[in-house]
Amino acid sequence: xxxxxxxxxxxxxxxxxxxxxxxxxxxxxxxxxxxxxxxxxxxxxxxxxxxxxxxxxxxxxxxxxxxxxxxxxxxxxxxxxxxxxxxxxxxxxx
Amino acid sequence: xxxxxxxxxxxxxxxxxxxxxxxxxxxxxxxxxxxxxxxxxxxxxxxxxxxxxxxxxxxxxxxxxxxxxxxxxxxxxxxxxxxxxxxxxxxxxxxxxxxxxxxxxxxxxxxxxxxxxxxxxxxxxxxxxxxxxxx
Numbered sequence: 176x177x178x179x180x181x182x183x184x185x186x187x188x189x190x191x192x193x194x195x196x197x198x199x200x201x202x203x204x205x206x207x208x209x210x211x212x213x214x215x216x217x218x219x220x221x222x223x224x225x226x227x228x229x230x231x232x233x234x235x236x237x238x239x240x241x242x243x244x245x246x247x248x249x250x251x252x253x254x255x256x257x258x259x260x261x262x263x264x265x266x267x268x269x
Numbered sequence: 270x271x272x273x274x275x276x277x278x279x280x281x282x283x284x285x286x287x288x289x290x291x292x293x294x295x296x297x298x299x300x301x302x303x304x305x306x307x308x309x310x311x312x313x314x315x316x317x318x319x320x321x322x323x324x325x326x327x328x329x330x331x332x333x334x335x336x337x338x339x340x341x342x343x344x345x346x347x348x349x350x351x352x353x354x355x356x357x358x359x360x361x362x363x364x365x366x367x368x369x370x371x372x373x374x375x376x377x378x379x380x381x382x383x384x385x386x387x388x389x390x391x392x393x394x395x396x397x398x399x400x401x402x403x404x
Contacts, residue, residue, distance in 0.1 A: 188365055194282075195279060196282055215356075221307050221308075223312060223374070224314070224371075224372075224377055225374075227373060228371055228373070229370070231370045234366060234368050235368070236367060238365055250300075251301075252301050253304075253376040256308070256377060259377055259380045260361055260376075260377060261361040265365050265368065
């Protein structure tokens with residue numbers, strides 16, 4: 176299960192498990208984001224290559240207009256998988 | 270060792286993750302191993318779904334742990350030969366403009382596991398992952 180919504184800090188909070196079955200849900204949400212934004216991963220438990228592909232597609236789209244996604248509060252094991260895929264150089268991670 | 274069969278469709282993933290979580294709880298594995306198991310079963314299972322669309326046969330998933338090793342095995346029947354070890358690595362050193370979504374799944378699984386073996390016999394594919402546990 177996965178939940179995605181704007182939190183009180185106007186960040187995009189993603190909670191739960193971002194697996195291949197959640198690709199459409201997150202893609203549709205991020206398609207509505209047209210400027211730089213921050214993703215909050217505090218409650219994100221898991222992400223697979225399918226989920227990472229959605230984030231990469233959004234980052235590529237936003238970069239074309241000079242915008243970007245930043246990521247905050249990433250857990251150590253999600254930080255690991257980002258590092259293995261060299262996503263840590265594609266996203267600013269706080 | 271625990272083994273269960275799952276219908277070869279993406280909607281099985283929820284039950285597969287539940288199966289993994291029960292195993293993780295039973296052996297008191299930490300979050301890193303839980304993450305690695307989730308990633309392994311999703312990436313391999315999704316590959317099997319994608320490579321035989323419309324197939325209705327089940328995929329068998331086995332999980333095993335002893336004092337030194339963690340093993341994951343997926344068995345898919347009535348399929349063509351597809352050796353996941355032959356899948357080329359994605360171009361992870363490209364800049365954002367030249368990175369493309371896709372191709373990361375097996376690459377990541379290989380990072381988390383020490384070995385990946387493949388066997389094909391009379392239409393049955395068996396993929397086995399082994400990870401050495403740190404003491």
